[in-house]
Amino acid sequence: MLETHGHQALLVGGCVRNALMHVPVNDIDISTDARPERVMELAKAAGLNAIPTGIEHGTVTVVAKDIPHEITTFRRDVETDGRRAVVAFSDHVEDDAHRRDFTMNALYARADGTVVDPLGGLSDLKARRLRFIDNAEDRIREDYLRILRYFRFHAHYGDPAEGMDPEALAAIAANTDGLASLSKERVGSEMMKLLGAPDPAPAVAAMRSTGVLGNLLPGADDRALAPLVHLESSIGLLPDPICRLTALGGADLSEALRLSKKAARQRDLLHAGVESTDTPGALGYRHGHDTAASILLLRAAMLELPLMPDALAAAQQGSAASFPIRPADLMDRFQGAALGKALKALEAQWIASEFTLSKAELLAASDQL
Template structure:
C-alpha cells in the first residue's frame, strides 16, 4: 500500500498529547475517532480530539472522577461525556448502535463492536479510528477514499440520509473540502431522491451547516451541485445568475464570510436570514447592508463623502455595501482601494451634546434638538471636518439668530 493507506498516525506532536496519554492509561481500549483521525491523516491539526470506547458512559465517568479529572456529562443519554484536562476538552463517547431514528433524533444502545459503531457514521472518511499505537482501523475504505479525494456514504446512502437528513448538507461541505472534481454518483442520486427531508430539519441546524459551507472552499461548485440535485430550493431561494455573480466576486477577492456570501446569493437576504432563524445580530447586519435608503458607496468617493458615510455607519456595514455595489457595477473603479480607505478611517463623532446647547443659552425642548441637528447637518455636509470649537461657534450663531 502507498500514501495514506500505508500511514500510521503520529500522535506525539498533537496539542493535548499529555492529556490524551492520561485518557489512554485510564481507557486502554479507547481510540481517536472520526474527524480527529481524518484530519491527522491529511496532515492537519485536529480542532478537537474525540475518542470512542467500549466502556459504558457511567464507568467512563467513574474512572475519570477517580483520577481527579473534571467530567462534564455533555450527553449521557447518547453515551457522551467530556473530560477536561489542562483546560482542553476531550469528548468521549461509548460505542453505539442506532435502535430507532426519525431522521432527526436517534435512540441508541451500547455495543462493544467497533465496526458496528463505524457503520452508523456518515462518510467513510469519518468512520476511521486510531488507537494509542497510531494504528488506523478502517472498516469501510476511508483511507482509499481520502487518498482518492472521494466522499462516500458508509453503506447505503439512502439509509444514512434517512437516519439524519442533515447529512445531505454535510455531504456537500465535506466534498468541498476533501472531494475531487467528480461527485460520488450513488450519493448524489440518494440526495436527489431524499432532498425534501431537509424540510423536516430544524432551521437552526440547516443554517449552521449551510453557513459553514458558504464560508468554506469550492462554494460555487457545491452550490451548483446542490441546485442540480434539487437541494438548494429547500435551503434558500437563489438563481443561477446570483451564483455566477458570487463566483465573479470570489475571483475579485470576496472574503470567505458566510453572511456576506449569503447576501450575494439570496434573492431576499433578510427574508432568508429570518427563515433560517439566524441571530438578531446577523439579521441586523443584513438589514444594514441591503438598506434601500442608504447611499451606495462608489470608488470615486472623495474623503469628505467617505467621512460623511463613516460618521453614520460602521466600517463593516460600509464594506458590505461596497461588495453589493461592486456586484451591480462590475469592475468599474478600484473597489479594493475604497475598502482599504474605509478600514483605515476612524469613525467621525459629532462633538456636541445637549450640555453644549445649554451652555449657549438654549432651553431643553424641541428648539434645542432642532439646533443640535442643524449644526450636525452642517458638520456632516462639510465632511465632518469642523472641530468642537467650530461647531460651538455655529451653535451660538443659531442660538442668537
C-alpha cells in the first residue's frame, strides 16, 4: 500500500527485535515518511480499514487480514516535559530512530527482510546489551517511564552475566525524582510486565540500588524475590507477577500501582495466606492448589527456607477434598448461629485430621459440641 505509491515503509521496534531474537511477535509497527492523512487516503483506496488511533501524533492503525498494523509517520521531538513530547513529522528514518529509547528498539526492516540499523543497535541486540540511544539522561528526561522500561527490557532481553550499563544506571539514579510525574497506572503496568519476566530479580535489585524501588514502593524489600524465582523454577511454576509483587512487600501496593480489583484481591489473599497458620492441606482446601502453592513458595522464600517436603502434595490433597457434612445433617440439633458455629467447628476438626474423618465420625463428634 505504501511502497507502491513511492513511500518508505519500515517495520520497526519490538516486531523487528523479537523476530531477530526468535521470540514471539505480538504487535506490528510500521514507520513511514507518508503523513497520516496520506496513510488514511491510501488505506481507503486499497479497501482496508484505517482507524485514526493517534492521528494527531502521526499514528494510524490499518487492519489487513484481521491483523492491526500501527503505522506512524517518521517523527522528531521538538519539545518534551518528561511525560509527553511535542513532535514534528520528518522525511528521514534517522530522525525517527534518535527519538526512540534503546538502541535495540531502533531497528527497522524492509518488507524483504533487510535490516536498517541507523544507530548500531544490531550489535547491541546480538550481545543482549541494553543501551539508551545517545545520552541516557536526555532520553530519560524525555519520558521518565523509560527508567522502568530499562529494567523491564533488561529483565526480558538483557544478558544477566554482563550486568547493566553503568552510564544508564548513573543516569537513572540521578533522575528518580522524575518518577513522581508518572501516573500510577503507567507505573503499575510496567511493574507487572517486569515481574512477569523469567527472572526479574537482578533488575529489581538494580532498582533498589538506584533508589527506584524505594521511590515507587516505600517499604518494599526484594530479598525474597530471588529465592521465590528459584523455587518457582524448581517445581516448574510459571511466572506470576502478583505472587512476586507480594514477595516485595511494602505498604499500599495496590494503591501505589493502581492494581485492578482482581489483582488487588489476589495480592491481599496471598499476603493473608503467608501470615496465616494454615497447614498446606488447609491452604489447598480453602484456596485451591495454585494459590496454595504460591503461598507455600512465598513462605519459604521469605523465611529463606527450602520448601517443606510433601507440602505441595498436601495442598493438592486439600484442594481435592470435599467436606462431607451439610447443614441439613445438623438441623435436628442446631439452628441459626449455633448451626454455623457447629459446622465451622466440625470443619476445623476434619481439616486437622488431614481430611480423614468420615461423615459418621464427624456426626458423632457433633454430639460433643
